[in-house]
Amino acid sequence: MGNIMTYLKWRGDLTFEERPFCEVDNLVLSELAYLDFSHIVPGVEEGNTLTLAKVSQLYYEQVRKKTCASGPSEDFLSTMTASRRYQGVLLSKLEDVEDPATQTEFTALHITLGDGTVYVAFRGTNDSLMGWREDFSMSFQLMPSQKLAAAYLEKTMDSKECRYRVGGHSKGGNLAVYAAMLLPEEKQAQILNVYSNGGSGLCQEIIDLGQYERLQGKLVRIVPEFSVIGSLFEHEAPTKIVASSASGLSQHDGFTWEVEGDSFTTRKELSKEAKFYNEIFDQWIESADREQRETFTKDLFDTLEAGEAKRRSDLPHTGFEGFESVFKFSDCRFSLIFQGFSGAPLNPHRPPGGGLRSAANQLRRLGGRCDPIPEMLRGCPPSRGACGGDGTLQGRHLGGGP
Secondary structure (H helix, E strand, O other), X not given: XXXXXXXXXXXXXXXXXXXXXXXXXXXXXXXXXXXXXXXXXXXXXXXXXXXXXXXXXXXXXXXXXXXXXXXXXXXHHHHHHHOOOOOOOEEEEEEEEEEHHHOEEEEEEEEEOOOOOEXXXXXXXXXXXXXXXXXXXXXXXXXXXXXXXXXXXXXXXXXXXXXXXXXXXXXXXXXXXXXXXXXXXXXXXXXEEEEEEOOOOOOHHHOOHHHHHXXXXXXXXXXXXXXXXXXXXXXXXXXXXEOXXXXXXXXXXXXXXXXXXXXXXXEOOOOHHHXXXXXXXXXXXXXXXXXXXXXXXXXXXXXXXXXXXXXXXXXXXOHHHHHHHHHOOOOOHHHHHHHHHHOOOOOOOOOOOOHHHHHHHHHHHOOOOOOOOOHHHHOOOOOOOOEOOOOOEOOOOOOOOO
16 A cells, blocks of 8 residues: 555646645645755745745755654655656745744745645654653643744735645644634635644643634544544544554654555544543543643653653554553652542552553543453553552542542
């Protein structure tokens, strides 16, 4: 089965006038935003444009070795540039912000297509755990990147005659939705679609759902079948679930999404493993207040970084093992983080550890929605940890009840 590279080689000889824009084009342009075009693509105030062919030439001359860690390969850019479909698209209005003090990374640009429409692409997070921390932080606060996205989109949609598509991958999808949601009605009317490719949803406590609902009919949410990051804070089922050639967390990479012709290969539902993990996160989100979410996020990522993981790719590449490495600790931090899920008081007389199997058993015995436990967990050896010898939790019911 192919992917977006296959699509570029198959469909690249046909222009947008000959074959209209499709959802796979959306992912291609979202992935293009990962490349470091700083000091190449004209900025917001410059007013001019460069073709992708010219940008590619300058890119290879000046910054060939400065691509984002999780961004597209050089093969991707050269394949796009060689195609009739993309070589003449115009890039402009690049905004690139990096502020280590606030851990803010923000990049967006305009891509004018051969059919006269503009795709506004927001860059997602790279492979760093700092980026994943930012995804989780959106559960309790508005992030600087979201505010920058809203301001960017409103100020750069400066042509009343133009029609726009807005999108991004991962965090970029979240930024696209948030920015489009806050547009004035007259500018929102100029938008054809808003694409969130594996992007997390928006926390209901920090947004106006009425503004979000104005996007209905235009919002397209695409996730892989093992979707965890893309399922955080979702308000409705994804528009499309796509098959992936990878497993577990690695399915978040858009280059693994399977493409046949000019369409994604789809699945009817998320994988059972993804559903299991999403239930755990959903219960935590529903039962924890914003302060607890902030504490949980800090404890989780401080623990991961203390374990010398700096990037998502440092974690194992399968679903269960990947999350086992997140939740299975050699010290009491597992108990601290599990407390964030369950609201249960710590029992310092019991040994720490236990991993996801222990957490799953605890949640199931508490009446949580994680039953049945996936077969992959049933075969694991019994674990000891925050639960009692019979697997029951020593503490309060999920959500703080008696």
